[in-house]
Amino acid sequence: MIHAGAPSSPVILHVPHSATTIPADVRRGILLDDAALDLELLRMTDAYTDRIAATAAADAEIAPWRFVNGFSRLVVDPERFPDAREEMLAAGMGAVYTQTSGGATLRASDALAKAGLIARYFTPYASALARLVDERINACGGATIIDVHSFPRVALPYELHSDLDRPEICIGRDDTHTPPRLVESAVDAFSRFGRVGINEPFIGTYVPLSHYGTDLRVRSIMLEVRRDLYMDETSGAPVEGALRALGEALAHLINSDTE
Numbered sequence: 001m002i003h004a005g006a007p008s009s010p011v012i013l014h015v016p017h018s019a020t021t022i023p024a025d026v027r028r029g030i031l032l033d034d035a036a037l038d039l040e041l042l043r044m045t046d047a048y049t050d051r052i053a054a055t056a057a058a059d060a061e062i063a064p065w066r067f068v069n070g071f072s073r074l075v076v077d078p079e080r081f082p083d084a085r086e087e088m089l090a091a092g093m094g095a096v097y098t099q100t101s102g103g104a105t106l107r108a109s110d111a112l113a114k115a116g117l118i119a120r121y122f123t124p125y126a127s128a129l130a131r132l133v134d135e136r137i138n139a140c141g142g143a144t145i146i147d148v149h150s151f152p153r154v155a156l157p158y159e160l161h162s163d164l165d166r167p168e169i170c171i172g173r174d175d176t177h178t179p180p181r182l183v184e185s186a187v188d189a190f191s192r193f194g195r196v197g198i199n200e201p202f203i204g205t206y207v208p209l210s211h212y213g214t215d216l217r218v219r220s221i222m223l224e225v226r227r228d229l230y231m232d233e234t235s236g237a238p239v240e241g242a243l244r245a246l247g248e249a250l251a252h253l254i255n256s257d258t259e
Ligand SMILES: [Zn+2]
Pocket: 017, 046, 148, 149, 150
């Protein structure tokens, strides 16, 4: 779902993993009982990142655009490559997950069903986001994607690089699409929450495939917040003051890009 920002804002807050909604027919293809599904959603959802983005949008001097996935990443994960390029495919967690974060079977690896999910959810999502990026380029001469995520304090079994450090904040950058100044601004905005890792433990940031590597007018940076900063990871309950402070810090980063 797109929340419009100011016509003069090049900034798009992309929130791919905050939702828990799973359409009924997609739910039927998931082989977990309700309790196991709830637990998987608690582990895998970047809870409240939509609220951090909403606070930032309200606080920013020039309102950014927001592109928020209305469905759970267990439907499709819009941040994964939809094909064999995806390194997470080996862990059963390409664009259509077939395994849970703990390595149990999430859904049958039925190629036809997977193709259906890609066609119905992945492709339209990617097209809509690429279209919004093009609109911001046309209006502002460029677009800045801030990819908003969170991650658990303790690595989940599926993570491929779980030996890496887990600082409070992780900034993901890309050699082509992330200007060093944007990284500096992000470190400035978030260092008060603790240590800030660059590409550690999570690497890279979202750029639409249609623009990736070819259109330098697309800038992008990923923000990953360690969840224990703002929520109880066992109950799922948020810490309101921390959510607000994170939203304000994100607004600060947005202001630094548009000033
Ligand atoms: Zn995420």
